Amino acid sequence: MNLLILGLQWGDEGKGKAIDSLADGYEVVARYQGGHNAGHTIYHKGKKVVLHLLPSGMLSPDIKNVIAKGVVVNPIQLIKEIENIHSLGLNSDNLFLSANAPVIFPFHQELDTYFEQSRYTKIGTTKRGIGLAYEDLIGRRALFIRDLIDKDTFYKKIKPLNDHYNTLSKAFGGKAIKVDDYFEEYLEAGQYLKKYIVNTTYLLNEYMKNGKKILFEGAQGVLLDINHGTYPFVTSSNPTIGGLFSGTGLSHKVMGEVTGICKAYTTRVGEGSFPSELFGEEAELLREKGNEYGATTGRPRRVGWLDLVALKYAVMINGIDSIYLTKLDIFNDFEEIKLVTDYEIDGKITREFDPYPDVINSVKPVLKSFEGWKQNVSIIKKHEDFPKKAKEYLSFIEEYIGIPITYISVGKNRDETVKK
Numbered sequence: 456m457n458l459l460i461l462g463l464q465w466g467d468e469g470k471g472k473a474i475d476s477l478a479d480g481y482e483v484v485a486r487y488q489g490g491h492n493a494g495h496t497i498y499h500k501g502k503k504v505v506l507h508l509l510p511s512g513m514l515s516p517d518i519k520n521v522i523a524k525g526v527v528v529n530p531i532q533l534i535k536e537i538e539n540i541h542s543l544g545l546n547s548d549n550l551f552l553s554a555n556a557p558v559i560f561p562f563h564q565e566l567d568t569y570f571e572q573s574r575y576t577k578i579g580t581t582k583r584g585i586g587l588a589y590e591d592l593i594g595r596r597a598l599f600i601r602d603l604i605d606k607d608t609f610y611k612k613i614k615p616l617n618d619h620y621n622t623l624s625k626a627f628g629g630k631a632i633k634v635d636d637y638f639e640e641y642l643e644a645g646q647y648l649k650k651y652i653v654n655t656t657y658l659l660n661e662y663m664k665n666g667k668k669i670l671f672e673g674a675q676g677v678l679l680d681i682n683h684g685t686y687p688f689v690t691s692s693n694p695t696i697g698g699l700f701s702g703t704g705l706s707h708k709v710m711g712e713v714t715g716i717c718k719a720y721t722t723r724v725g726e727g728s729f730p731s732e733l734f735g736e737e738a739e740l741l742r743e744k745g746n747e748y749g750a751t752t753g754r755p756r757r758v759g760w761l762d763l764v765a766l767k768y769a770v771m772i773n774g775i776d777s778i779y780l781t782k783l784d785i786f787n788d789f790e791e792i793k794l795v796t797d798y799e800i801d802g803k804i805t806r807e808f809d810p811y812p813d814v815i816n817s818v819k820p821v822l823k824s825f826e827g828w829k830q831n832v833s834i835i836k837k838h839e840d841f842p843k844k845a846k847e848y849l850s851f852i853e854e855y856i857g858i859p860i861t862y863i864s865v866g867k868n869r870d871e872t873v874k875k
């Protein structure tokens with residue numbers, strides 16, 4: 456059965472670790488949305504590797520890794536990551552890049568920064584140009600990876616887009632954007648990437664037809680979804696299940712199991728509402744214990760308790776079958792652990808998650824408290840060995856959301872995972 460792994464919160468749930476720990480049972484790992492705003496951390500032979508664009512199966516030599524057409528690609532970043540894989544003594548022969556993936560240019564990144572400074576609401580983006588690249592796709596003016604291969608074609612297509620961004624840049628008081636500043640670099644990148652370029656729509660459909668087991672790797676998380684997340688503080692793609700279909704060109708028949716990843720607590724980078732957010736000393740403690748600093752931008756992550764109202768919403772809109780829960784070990788020496796069970800909005804109690812900003816901003820979370828287990832769970836290998844108090848915490852979550860937690864991650868390494 457194929458498996459889709461997607462983040463159920465605001466990203467950084469531990470997708471990299473989860474996918475790396477499960478990848479051995481699969482022949483293909485495929486990314487289908489987002490770009491290098493993602494930062495998926497894997498520990499490979501004790502060394503930390505953060506993948507932004509490359510699928511998380513890259514560290515397993517026999518797995519085919521596909522970057523499908525829904526991913527927005529900065530070719531310079533992609534080459535950097537491929538080179539990093541080579542420096543680890545691994546090869547990249549099993550990488551397949553969509554010819555039709557939209558390209559991120561330097562002006563996307565520059566304008567992302569101007570927009571952040573001038574927009575009436577600051578989003579706190581990763582400043583990687585992700586939103587602008589997707590805007591170009593929707594605006595029907597995007598360039599695709601294959602456009603970088605032939606010099607004349609590339610020049611003809613980039614010129615009007617460059618002019619468009621030059622006009623925008625001037626309007627925002629920015630510098631002139633010139634094709635010559637990046638043309639050669641991108642042309643060279645096209646040549647470098649040529650051997651990886653394929654039609655991933657046909658490749659993936661062929662894999663499906665031949666019964667190859669595919670693991671789909673979501674980026675970001677449900678609450679950052681452009682349609683279903685906490686708009687406008689979201690990313691510009693669909694981390695929810697629909698992104699898999701639009702991003703790959705595979706039909707619904709590809710679906711096997713859908714596993715959602717969530718942390719034992721919640722984090723968020725950037726602006727936007729966060730009903731279970733902690734502040735002050737409590738936040739400091741959780742951030743330090745959990746080492747919650749962004750894998751892409753290094754920004755301190757905002758932290759809070761696990762929010763079951765939000766989690767149940769994420770499970771509902773994606774048809775999640777089971778949960779892979781990460782970072783349970785962070786609570787090893789906590790006296791008390793809390794969960795959000797209900798929202799109070801205008802004096803009324805509800806379990807409905809309405810992402811509309813005025814509603815979600817007015818939420819007062821209702822908390823339930825659990826006694827900490829005060830024991831190191833990182834050494835546990837079998838589910839029955841978890842302390843009783845940890846089991847109570849996990850059972851409460853399962854009962855509330857109505858699906859099982861089938862994997863519990865108790866450390867950052869591949870083997871620090873307990874299967875139920």
Ligand code: GDP
Nearest residue numbers: 467468469470471495496750782864865866867
């Ligand atoms: P992703 O974007 O969902 O792949 O997550 P990130 O890599 O951005 O952030 C997750 C962080 O938590 C990384 O530093 C992981 O190494 C780490 N991590 C993942 N699972 C666990 C776990 O169960 N315990 C601990 N202590 N760290 C974990």
Ligand code: IMO
Nearest residue numbers: 466467492493494579580581674675690724725
């Ligand atoms: P992974 O895959 C956490 C957040 C940014 C910002 C918002 C919009 O590692 O979980 P963007 O640059 O996408 O336009 O920023 O989305 N964001 C993420 N937060 N993890 C991510 O990816 C993220 N990718 C984007 O912080 O709030």
Ligand code: MG
Nearest residue numbers: 467494495750
């Ligand atoms: Mg991340």
